[in-house]
Amino acid sequence: MLRFLARELHSWRLMHASSNRLVRPLDRLETTVLLALCVSALAGLLAALTVGGNTYAAHKAAAEVQGPRHSVSATVITTPKQDDSPTIVAWRRPDGARLTAAVDSERQDRVGRVRLIWLDDEQRVADPPVTHTDAVVEGVMAGLGVVMLTAMGWWGLVLLVRAAADRHRMRRWEAEWLELDIDSHR
Structure with a gap:
């Protein structure tokens, strides 16, 4: 767990936003995409609050009119x-x-x-009567369901972006090592 956290914290270094020429364009793109994913995850949390609140309100209204x-x-x-x-x-x-x-x-x-x-x-x-507790539980469960979907989607997309960037970096490193190896035999 700490290894994953250290890797994620490493990816958010401020040097990706600087004008340092040693930072690859792919690293800047990766940071931008990961930042956009974090902002979209926050939007997903707002959607979860909305869905949970609407579900609670609907069940509470049904309980009041029964x-x-x-x-x-x-x-x-x-x-x-x-x-x-x-x-x-x-x-x-x-x-x-x-x-x-x-x-x-x-x-x-x-x-x-x-x-x-x-x-x-x-x-x-x-049907059994709908109680206030039922409305609260349904609202919380609906909100948690959206949070879980958002978290799983965010985590999957982050892993996908990181894997694609890592694969591209490894191919570049391999090509650079081969180039260095060829130049060293002359």
Whole structure:
């Protein structure tokens, strides 16, 4: 890790921006490209903040407009015949009436298993309520996803630029050594 860091710090020496004639044009170009990549990585971080904030706002708005919901314990009475078929569950209302409904199947569904389901005010099966915590987690995860994509893209492009520049430098060195070797045998 320290070796990589030392190499990257070496690439940012100020001599690449100076008028020193010993600095190759390729080194100046490499420094310019790496600097542009760093600026674009900062733009990616701003995009991550924007995506995370927008995701949080959308989930928070969905949590505020959803209707009231309550949970009930329902017993599985039939399991699905196929993977995409619903599971039939039954539960009792507070007045004692028995209700049944089709819900999404889960792997653990067996006849007699008790599941937690969510109902709206009309006693229809509904999705679980979205909470403020869900909105925060979704916003953070969306932002972290963009940060990870930005970091991986930046790292890959930096390695690509460095590898191409190193390959070009090695070819130049090899040619210069061959030229020096030929001149030394005369």
